[in-house]
Amino acid sequence: MKVDARAFALPLALIVMAEIGARAHGPSDSLAPPSAIAAAFLEALSDGSLLIATRDTLASAFAGLLVGGAIGLSLGVALGAVPALNRALEAAIELTRPIPSVALVPIALVALGFGYRLEIAIVAYACVWPLLLLTRAAVAGVEPRLIEVARALRLNPLARVVKIVVPAALPRIFVAFRLAAGVALIVAVTVEIAVNPIGLGAGIMTAGQALRPELMLAYLVWIGLVGFALNALLVLAQQRLFGRAAQVAEAP
Amino acid sequence: MRSLRDRLLGVVVLALLVALWQIVANLKLVSPVYLPGPDRAFTALVHGLAASDLGAKLMGTIEHMIEGWLLASIAGIALGALIGASSQARAFIAPTLEFLRPLPASAIIPVAIAVFGLSPAMALGVIAFGAIWPMLLATIHGFAAVEPRLYEVAAALRLSRPAVIFKIALPSALPDILAGLRLGLTVALILAVVCEMIAGLNGLGNWVLLSARMFRSADLFAGVILLGAVGFVGALALNIAERRLLAWRAP
Structure with missing residues (x-):
């Protein structure tokens, strides 16, 4: 990947301007100069609070991604492979899907209480949809001749799905998985900010309420870095694993 | 069909x-504490709309969502057109935007609270910030992906720069922009609910959280059903608009 030097001009200019502006303005309860943010970041990193919060957030996000992803994947394969089932459940899915994930937070709060389970449940709900919809489309779009091959080989339905359909749809399923991973992190942080007292979202809320803008902004920068790194990692994995196939799958 | x-x-x-x-x-x-039957949820919905202030909460959420979304759409498309129309601007600005995009928009809520306080302005800022990315990136991408020969045609016709933007680049970017608008509306609804929960603003987010705190599960489900309805109607409206606006494209 070629990096254009011009890409760094804008962020550097913004950081310098923020530093000058914040220093000229004097101490504030809501914003802080980048140098103070960097200091607060190093402090939170060295006392371990940042790493513990990151672990909590990522653990919940990945657990939710696994649960929701598994549900979405199996439903997607079933609905894509059996058109009658898809037609039967279409109305139910179309009416459930628009319910925003955060709207379920209060229900999960009453049923599960604060903690990991609440967050995992909400993340799982949010991750079901990208995998369900994209897997369904990918499975329904599998080259018909491959299905004919499976028939000719007299594969039973399970073997047909495991040996033919899923491998053929795999590049597009991985794209869905990548999108769902991004969703998982966003939803995990959102749940933490809204109600759940663990993880990065709770950390940034606490820093804001404690009137420590430098720590709050350090958390914000860190959350941005984590999101960026996760996305970059998954894009890299996708290119390594599937190469051009994944790019073709993403095109439509 | x-x-x-x-x-x-x-x-x-x-x-x-x-x-x-x-x-x-x-x-x-x-346990009925968590799960009311559909009969109880429906009764709570009707009662809430007729006798309680559920209708006002519904309007509050729709207002937050639409205001933030409109602001984000206008700003996103305008900024996207400015950035996308020049390859210089793209080289300078687009990488920063790509870096900011995966940032969970809800993470700026504490910052917005520190700057604006627990006010409707805070919600507007957060929703607009969160919902701007799909529109902004879609517009930049749409402008960058215009068929080069169309620009040659524009040069041959000696079109002015605004004419090129409005007659060629924007229509060509329209499918991307519409997809961005749809995604932005979903984000706007989610952020509206979160802001209402945190800042106690008038809206369904506040309603469902308070219902949960009082263990009134029927009211809670009524609120969730309404939120689903808002999301459904919003997506449906944009689908219809998309079909109308893109009728000129081959199916």
Whole structure:
């Protein structure tokens, strides 16, 4: 990947301007100069609070991604492979899907209480949809001749799905998985900010309420870095694993 | 198009699922503290709209969502057109935007609270910031992906720069922009709910959280059903708009 030097001009200019502006303005309860943010970041990193919060957030996000992803994947394969089932459940899915994930937070709060389970449940709900919809489309779009091959080989339905359909749809399923991973992190942080007292979202809320803008902004920068790194990692994995196939799958 | 029979089948299955929900609730397989039956949820919905302030909460949420979304759409498309129209600007600005995009928009809520306080302005800022990315990036991408020969045609016709933007680049970017608008509306609804929960603003987010705190599960479900309805109607409206606006494209 070629990096254009011009890409760094804008962020550097913004950081310098923020530093000058914040220093000229004097101490504030809501914003802080980048140098103070960097200091607060190093402090939170060295006392371990940042790493513990990151672990909590990522653990919940990945657990939710696994649960929701598994549900979405199996439903997607079933609905894509059996058109009658898809037609039967279409109305139910179309009416459930628009319910925003955060709207379920209060229900999960009453049923599960604060903690990991609440967050995992909400993340799982949010991750079901990208995998369900994209897997369904990918499975329904599998080259018909491959299905004919499976028939000719007299594969039973399970073997047909495991040996033919899923491998053929795999590049597009991985794209869905990548999108769902991004969703998982966003939803995990959102749940933490809204109600759940663990993880990065709770950390940034606490820093804001404690009137420590430098720590709050350090958390914000860190959350941005984590999101960026996760996305970059998954894009890299996708290119390594599937190469051009994944790019073709993403095109439509 | 799907046939009438398929639609009927979908509705029947939906009715069966609701009936199953009712049976589960009636048999108290799940504690009624968490799970009211559809009958109780529906009664709470009707009662809330007729006698309580559920209607006002609904309007509050729709207002937050639409205001933030409109602001984000206008700013996103305008900024996207400015950035996308110049390859210089793209080289300088686009990488920073790509870096900011995966940032969970809700993470700026504490910052917005520190700057604006627990006010509607805070919600507007957060929703607009969160919902701007799909529109902004879609517009930049749409402008960058215009068929080069169209620009040659524009040069041959000696079109002015605004004319190129409005007659060639924007229509060509329209499919991307519409997809961005749809995604932005979803984000706007989610952020509206979160802001209402945190800042106690008038809206369904506040309603569902308070209902949960008071263990009034029927009211809670009524709020969630309404939120689903808002999301559904919003997506439907944009789908219809998309079909109208893109009617000129080959299907």
